[in-house]
Each structure stands twice: as structure tokens, then as C-alpha cells.
Amino acid sequence: DAKTTQPPSMDCAEGRAANLPCNHSTISGNEYVYWYRQIHSQGPQYIIHGLKNNETNEMASLIITEDRKSSTLILPHATLRDTAVYYCIVRPLNNAGNMLTFGGGTRLMVKP
Amino acid sequence: NAGVMQNPRHLVRRRGQEARLRCSPMKGHSHVYWYRQLPEEGLKFMVYLQKENIIDESGMPKERFSAEFPKEGPSILRIQQVVRGDSAAYFCASSPSSPTGTLYGYTFGSGTRLTVV
Numbered sequence: 001d002a003k004t005t006q007p008p009s010m011d012c013a014e015g016r017a018a019n020l021p022c023n024h025s026t027i028s029g030n031e032y033v034y035w036y037r038q039i040h041s042q043g044p045q046y047i048i049h050g051l052k053n054n055e056t057n058e059m060a061s062l063i064i065t066e067d068r069k070s071s072t073l074i075l076p077h078a079t080l081r082d083t084a085v086y087y088c089i090v091r092p093l094n095n096a097g098n099m100l101t102f103g104g105g106t107r108l109m110v111k112p
Numbered sequence: 113n114a115g116v117m118q119n120p121r122h123l124v125r126r127r128g129q130e131a132r133l134r135c136s137p138m139k140g141h142s143h144v145y146w147y148r149q150l151p152e153e154g155l156k157f158m159v160y161l162q163k164e165n166i167i168d169e170s171g172m173p174k175e176r177f178s179a180e181f182p183k184e185g186p187s188i189l190r191i192q193q194v195v196r197g198d199s200a201a202y203f204c205a206s207s208p209s210s211p212t213g214t215l216y217g218y219t220f221g222s223g224t225r226l227t228v229v
Contacts, residue, residue: 034217043116043203043220044155087154091217099145099168100205100218102155 003027004088009107012082018075020106022088025069030092033064034100035073037084044087044102047073078110116141116206116221117186124227131191131198133224137206144187145218146179149201161187162209194228201225 005023012018024033035047048055048062050071055062061074075082087105117136125131137144146158160168161181172179176194181187191198202225205218 036217038155041201041223043205043222045220046217049217099157099160101157102147104154 003090003101004103006086006088006103006106008104009109011109011111012075012078014080014110014112015077018073018078018082018108018110020073020075020086020088020108021070022073023070024088024090027068027090028092031090032092033062033068033071034089034091035060035062036087036089036100036102037082038087038105039081039084047086078108080110080112082108083110084108116204116219118202118204118221118224120224121222122225122227124229125194126229127195128193131194131226131228133189133191133202133204133226134186135189135204135206135221136186137204138219140208141206141219142209143207144181145205145207146187146189147203147205149203149223151200155203158189191226194226196228199226199228 003026032049032051034049036044037047038044048057048060050062050064064071085105085107087102089100116138119134144161147155148158149155157171159172159179164183176192178190201223203220203223205220207218
């Protein structure tokens, strides 16, 4: 079972920041927070991950609360191509055998 | 560096036929994972394989489904005697073996969409 809770859907205006929340109140000390997205009819795409510090890459920023019980994925300037289902996943990093467990995700609709 | 390659992209089978789905992992990746996504649902883990070994098949249906990852060639997900409920998108992902290598998660293929008529 997924160990994260996300809102089922969100809207965002094109060009504005999209802030996608995720609750993971039972996260363990050795578990990372991962974000993936799935654009319609495509395979999931890795976005970003973090342990306890905030992270930023060319796609997004990840803000993790100090107690690590929740996080927010930020798309700073959403475009229509960012319309997708966004999945927040917690996973330990001790070996390759820890498969990803997908929950329902958040369906982000970017509107013009 | 080619990504994870899945073929065919679309597969139509009549009830009772066999479906064979292929997955070639990224170069240098020795771990393969299969996921299934039923229409309008999330992705569900099916099986995790390394070369010539099934490591975790806890998500595989008990009957009609099998998977292999031979020493040479792609990983194969085989569904025998398909039924309409098998219609879904089947995604393959791969990862390298080292913990550091898996830090960036898995790379997914574009999937095979199986339609059973």
C-alpha cells in the first residue's frame, strides 16, 4: 500500500507556480521522497528526490518539512505540457530491489 | 544512450491467445521491473527480475502470467490464454545494481498497450 497521501486533482494557470502537496507522516529515517509524473499515455518520468534537505533541479523544486512528514513539489512556471498525474513516493535507498509503490497521485491540469 | 525499450507499443489479442511483451533495459542496467496499469487506475507492481532470476513476483497473478529475464536478450512478460480483464498498459522499468545507481530511481519505458478482444 502507498505510504503517501495526495489530493486527487489540482488546477494551475499557465505560467504560474504549481505547488503539489504530499503527506508521508509514517516516513522512516532511511526513506527518500521521490516524485514522478505520468503524462497521458506515457511511462512515468522521474522528476526529483530528496531525503531531508530541499532540492532543486531543472524540472522542479522539492521542499521537505523539518519533521519530514510532508513535502511540496514546486513547478515554478507551469506550462501546458506539465499537465500530468504526479506521484509522490517514499522509498528506502538500501538496494535496487525496493520497488516503487504508486498511489493515486495528483492529476494536475495546467490551463491557459 | 537509448532508454528502456518496450515492444510492441500496441498489441491486440483475441481471448484465449498468448501475449508476449518485451522489454530491453537501459544499457548497464541489470534490474527489470514490470508494472501494470488498468484503465483509469494507478500503476501496480508485478515482478522484479535480475538476469536469470526472479527476485520478487509478489504482484504477479497466480495463473497465466510469467516473466523471465534471460542472460541474453530482453525481459519477456508472457500472458497465456488472455482474457478481457488483461487489457491494460504494461510498463517496464530498469535500474542499475548499485545503491548509488538507484538513487535517481528507475527509468520507465513507454509501455505496451494490450487490448484483448
